[in-house]
Amino acid sequence: MKNFPLLLLSIFFFQATFGQTGVTGTINDGEFNDVLPFANILVKDTQKGTTSDFEGKYTLELEPGTYTLVYSFVGYQTKEITDIVVTEGQLTSTNVTLSASTGQLDEVVITTTARQNTEAAVLSFQKNSVNLLDGLSLETIKKTGASDIATAVKNVPGVSVQGGKFVYVRGLGDRYTKSILNGVDVPGLDPDRNTLQLDIFPTQILENVIVIKAATADQPADFTGGVIDIVTKDIPTREEYSLSVGATYNSDFHFKDDYLASEKSQTDFLGFDDGLRDNPLASNQVVPLPQENGEIVELITQRFEERLAAQRENSFMDFNFSATAGNQYDIGENKFGYLASLSYRNETTYYDEYIDGQIFRKDEADKSNFDLLADRTQNGELGSNNVLVSALAGLSLKSEKSKYRFNVLHVQNGESQASIFRQSNFIISSNNIKKDNLIYTQRSITNGLLSGKHSLGEESDWTVEWSLSPTLARIEDKDFRVTPFRITTDPDTGEETFTIEPSESGIPSRFYRDLEEISLAGKLDIEKKHSLFGFDAKAKFGGAYTFKNRTFEVLKFSIPSLNFPSATLNGNPDLLLADENVYDPDTNSGFYIRQDSNDSDSFDSDMSIAAGYVSEEFKVTDWLNSIVGVRFEQFTLNYTGERQDGSSLDNAEILNTPDFFPSVNLIFDLNEDGDKKIRTSYSRTTARPSFKEASLAEIFDPISSTTFIGNIDLQPTYINNFDLRFEKYGESGDFFALSGFYKSFKDPIELSFIRRAYGQFTPLNLGDATVFGGEIEVRKNLGFIRGLDNMNFNVNFSLIESQQEYSEDEREGRLDNLREGETLDDTRQLQGQSPFLINLGLNYEDEGWNAGLFYNSQGKTLQIVGAGDVGDVFTLPFHNVKLNLSKSFGENNNSTISLKFENLLDDDIESVYQSFGTEDELYSRWNPGQDISLSYSVRF
Amino acid sequence: MKKFFLSQVALVAFSLLLIGCSSDDNDPIDVSDDVDPVDSVITGQITEDITLTNDVIWTLDGRVTVVDGVTLTIDPGTIIKALPGQEANASVLIIARGGKIQANGTSSAPIIFTSSTDNIELGQTAGTNLDENDRGLWGGVIVLGRARASLSGDAPENQIEGIPASDTNGLYGGTNDADDSGAMNYVSIRHGGTLIGEGNEINGLTLGGVGSGTTISNIEVVGNVDDGIEWFGGAVNSSNLLVWAQGDDGLDIDEAYSGTISNSLVIAGDVSDHALEIDGPAGSFQAAFEIDGLTLIGNTTTENGEYADFRDGALGTVRNVYATGFKASADVELDNNEVSQNFLDGLITFENWVLNGADNTIFVEKVACIENCDDNDPNNDVTEEIIILDPTFTERAANWTTTGTSGGANTGVFSWTYASAKGAF
Secondary structure, three states, rough: OOOOOHHHHHHHHOOOOOOOOOOEEEEEEEOOOOEEEEEEEEEEOOOOEEEOOOEEEEEOOOOOOEEEEEEEOOOEEEEEEEEEOOOOEEEEEOOEEEOOOOOOOOEEEEEHHHHHHHHHHHHHHHHOOOEEEEEEEEEEHHOOOOOHHHHHHHOOOOOEEEEEEEEEEEOOOOEEEEEEEEOOOOOOOOOOOOOOOOOEEEEHHHOOOOOOOOOOOOOOOOOOOOOEEEEEOOOOOEEEEEEEEEEEEEEEOOOOOOOEEEOOOOOOHHOOOOOOOOEEEEEEEOOHHHHHHHHHHHHHHOOOOOOOOOEEOOOOOOOEEEEEEEEEEEEOOEEEEEEEEEEEEEEEEEEEEEEEOOOOEEOOOOOOOOOOOEEEEEEEEEEEEEEEEEEEEEEEEEOOEEEEEEEEEEEEEEEEEEEEEEEEOOOOOOOEEEEEEEEEEEEEEEEEEEEEEEEOOOOOEEEEEEEEEEEEEEEEEEEEEEEEEEEEEOOOOOOEEEEEEEEHHHEEEEEEEEEEEEEEEEEEEEEEEEEEOOEEEEEEEEEEEEEEEEEEEEEEEOOEEEOOHHHHHHHHHHOOOOHEOEEEOOOOEEEEEEEEEEEEOOOEEEEEEEEEEEEEEEEEOOOOEEEEEEEEEEEEEEEEEEEEEEEEEEEEEEEEEEEEEEEEEEEEEEEOOEEEEEEEEEEEEEEHHHOOOOOOEEEEEEOOEEEEOOOOOOOOOOOOOEEEEEEEOHHHHEEEEEEEEEEEEOOOEEEEEOOOOOEEEEEEOOOEEEEEEEEEEEEHHHHHHOOOOOEEEEEEEEEEEEEOOHHHHHHHHHOOOOOOOOOOOOOOOOOOOOOOEEEEEEEEEEEEEEEEEEEEEOOEEEEEOOOEOOOOOOOOOOOEEEEEEEEEEEEHHHHEEEEEEEOOOOOEEEEEEEEOOOOOOEEEEOOOEEEEEEEEEOOO | OOEOOOOOOOOOOOOHHHOOOOOOOOOOOOOOOOOOOEEEEEEEEEOOOOOOOOEEEEEEEEEEEEEOOOOOEEEEOOOEEEEOHHHOOOOOOEEEEOEEEEOOOOOOOEEEEEEEOOOOOOOOOOOOOOOOOOOOOOOEEEEEOOOOOHHHHOOEEEOOOOOOOOOOHEEEEOOOOOOOEEEEEEEEEEEOOEEEEEEEOOOEEEOOOOOOOOOOEEEEEEEOOOOOOOEEOOOOOOOOEEEEEOOOOEEEEOOOOOOOEEEEEEEEOOOEEEEEEEEOOOOOOOEEEEEEEEEOOOOOOOOOOOOEEEOOOOOOOEEEEEEEEOOOOOEEEOOOOOHHHHHOOOEEEEEEEEEEOOHHHHHHEOOEEOOOOOOOOOHHHHEEEOOOOOHHHHHHHHOEEEEEOOOOOOOHHHHHOOOHOOOOO
């Protein structure tokens, strides 16, 4: 850890300056989910005031003191906010929502206090939205102490996260849940998934996260569970700097002498490899066999790193820091702003008992035997170091009627893992194996965004928004090394002999995988305010275009030997490629490198989506707001690749589907204040096959020993979505919502096992599926109990049921393996779907103190769909209880210290095989330990 | 679908690939073209009848499949050299269901499948640059038929291991035990056995659901990474088989193979595993094999060289065996209670085993772990109890075991083989 990123810190030079003094904020339109431009802001009983700009933003310079501000706009209720405290060098943030005045009566004035207003503003976006959505403000994220987006979104009702990375909304993940960045498509970072993993986005870059659960025409059509829109930080309205540092200690992981690691490159601490793990051969290198050209084989073999063993070393603790800087300047009539943000996280985990990938089988010969039979047991130790660096830089230029924004985001992630596993095989094979695994995965995503917003027309009744966003995503598995030894134990002495036996334990191998995805996304939205049926209405139309190209390549080498007694290595993987053991043509003995790559492992695909839409938001009466629209999307997919039998496609069009996607959203106001609403919605959406799925690819995965077979005939899935929700907005941020949803799927795509070919899987369009469920959310201030004014309670609970029909092979496979007395249901739950999700939170806030106790769990989730005699694997609930404490202090409370405790119950993360009439057997289990984190942050 | 084609053009195997250079420190190492020009190449799918003649050396390039309804005839004395390539690129000859191979060599003019690196020339029966330890230089020969196999879940057919399910020519199994896949007679298969992955391998000769109308006799497999010969179900009778220096098991029986293997010889090499590996049916269809006349030659260098392993519900008879040269710790084991029960029920039988340098104590009843098997601690494992008692399996073995220095197979029939020429027995 000699490269402790103090070095990086020193790059940033901080200068404490006094900013403006006064009040700033945004005025929102209570009628639409929009801002209110040109509204008036006045200090009560004075002439001092200003107006909001076209983005609804305002800044009013004031002397320190306590003020009452009056917010007004023609045709809207006037709002007075009392007790706004202005301190020296600070801009107090006050966001206000103005609602239209009903009827032509006298001016209505609503008075509220500053504190109540702030809390209510959090929900105002949600309240006024025509979409059915759940927002997660930065405030909420800060309270829960989440450091990445994947952890943060778990707090949204109906949202769960698989493997700490992949988000499921309403039990639907992967192709059914879409993650977008600032409203536009970005590529994924996993060759096996359709969605973007969210754990690589730190919360520091966030403005907010919005989870949209029901479609409107301006949203992409290819989502069903939800769209997760990651909105990066906006340019601040004033000079602002912040700095935070933190560290986390886990007694199971840190300062352990037996931590496992591989060798590090000079730049590992920055999240990328400096070339140490590069393939040492040129891409066009021909690798002969020793029988063909022994001298060349020797030279080639010598080029490879000889390290294949996991090394013992001491583990360091987790640490992180982040810094932001931003300012806004007046240039004539225009405003120019910038924002820069850098965050760094370095995390180390070590599991001394890590059980994973075990196989238990049902007794095929004897259906009355309910026991699951162990076929493979596997456990060992695993050490991993994860570095995450993100940088965000943005510029904005704002004139009276236009705003331009340019943003660049780069996320860099390097994960190195070293493990030693022992595996015992009982049924398919019969042996004991020791494996050393060294893994390095490097991910990066670079996103540019150029966007503009223009207010046009005499009365600013036209709004035009556009954005252009190129993204480059890359994931590289660099020199993934596996060295298996077969272990033979002498029954008398107990002495172990380690041999390399390719046909029993697999061949030592190393491979490189490189996935690169480029996307270009553009979007244009045009909005016109007008009158319809005597009410304000909004017409919206626009278009979008996304192009994505993905290339995927695998380069595999194995390390066989010739005339070499492998028992002499004593099970030390580092000796295989030691100088003295490299193949020597003179003796015709030793280990050598052989190239094993296949053309059918690699592919090159591109897809495009061209979209256009129209929608109209209007009122028929003053209690019914409607938004009706239709979207057209044309999806095309082109593929280049080759199958093992030699058949190939060269840039062939696999899919070309033009489709219409109608949507209707109705919002019924149950009272005049609009704080009780019923929302209903219908929409048609789609789910499309991924690049890998609609392909000829035949990819062998050496980790799971399974083969994935692409299906070039795959068709998109179409889904009808129905939603109903009751909402009640109360005082002090109180909120109640009850939702129900029903979704029916035509031709859903599921990965299906192939009954006649064990260990091989292919995606298929299966029979119909349905998903339905309900969500309840309550946020309540406990002020109704005396003395608990500062205490807030929230709970959300989701119940989800999914019904997926089986493929023919799956049904047969299940019927073959029913136990005596067991019957087969017509359907099963979808993979990755949890029957229930729950979040509980209790929060206390007072005079700079903030304390929160949180609980999150999800019901047992179908993790792996069983195949034949291998049963279904379920992830068991993980009961996570955490406690956050923080205290703000100093001038204007600009310094905060926080202390965070994770996994207070010390729960295990566990997945099991479940089968009729017998006990569960372990698929995987590890203990994440208990994190204690301390951090300090300061704003100036 | 690529069609079979003949190329009379010399194959420049490697130099074509050496196009362009990067100036990095990983410059390609120049590999000169030192492969002998070859005469004829077979590749892709063979969709019409074809004869491989013995006047040229044939090259097998990649996965070559003789499809349903097509016959591949190979003249006596023909040499087929397979190009290197691993996993899916491995050179493999597949006779799909309904396809036929007519490979009738003679003792003086055997048909030889070997690696393209072998310097064997027309008219020879062996090259000089390779030996039995040169393994995995190509794939192997796979013959698939429509005879019954006892498959998991009683599936009617199955995909042979190593071939992805997207290639339906990899299917085997059916209901016709008399199915005819042609004939293989006086065929030597050398230096093959490339791997696909753990437990997913190419044997020297793989016979999947091959019916009794097929002739399999006088077959030699030398220096294969995986098993020498493996039967997945099927009813074909097989005779005069020789396996030498295999990387895994010599003769491997699965999925209720119901034929007879007569007069065979397995000679272990430095890295060989079991001489016999016998698995039982995977579905409800039960059938037993018979091995009659078998010589097993072991050695003391291989770490895991054993006589035989009966596992996973094995059913069958092994009679007239001669075994010599194995390590003292080598055994014939019944793997678990299920197998031992089959023995008690008379479903596994042994007759007339002549052992040289060993006695009935090589016959051992083993037990399986049934509880706490999946943690790090072997001491808390709970295992089955042995069930062959009074007398024990070892004691009963005295009934069929004698010591001696001869017996088993008539090895005289193997004088045509490469193993014989190399003095392996």
